[in-house]
Amino acid sequence: MATEQTLSMIKPDAVARNLLGRVTARTEGIGLQVVAARMLRMDRTRAEQFYAVHQQRSFFEELVKFMASGPILAQVLEGDEAIQRYRELMGATFPCDAEEGTLRGDFREHKDVDPLYNIVHGSDSLENARVEIEFFFSPAEIHSRSD
């Protein structure tokens, strides 16, 4: 299995609901290690840059507003097949579709919650993980265990 790094964001809804520790414990529970972390608040411009791929989507405006609405915890997670395994731990994009045992399933507030408020972000490919990690962290801030 390949050791990978992926970019996680614990989103403003989860930070506001005091879920930082519980979400991170679940991440560590599947054997991924936090090798970089920073709590920060994105401004509109930064959020627009991060989600530029979604620029044409109907939810773009709401997404940017939400992601700039409060602090997030950005983390680099490292481990075997980290990208795919973190996506599996996150669960489906729409919390109403997310299964039990996933972060988006287990931590959703109620079944019909707006898909914006889905607790976490995780990179979806090796290339996007590289770009997204660089968006938040310099190499010196990443404390890889696999060096």
Ligand code: UDP
């Ligand atoms: N999103 C939304 N409505 C949608 C699809 C997505 O509000 O119909 C939000 C949601 O917060 C999601 C983010 O936009 O996490 C990025 O969407 P993407 O399709 O990349 O989902 P993800 O990769 O986060 O599962």
Ligand code: MG
């Ligand atoms: Mg995505």
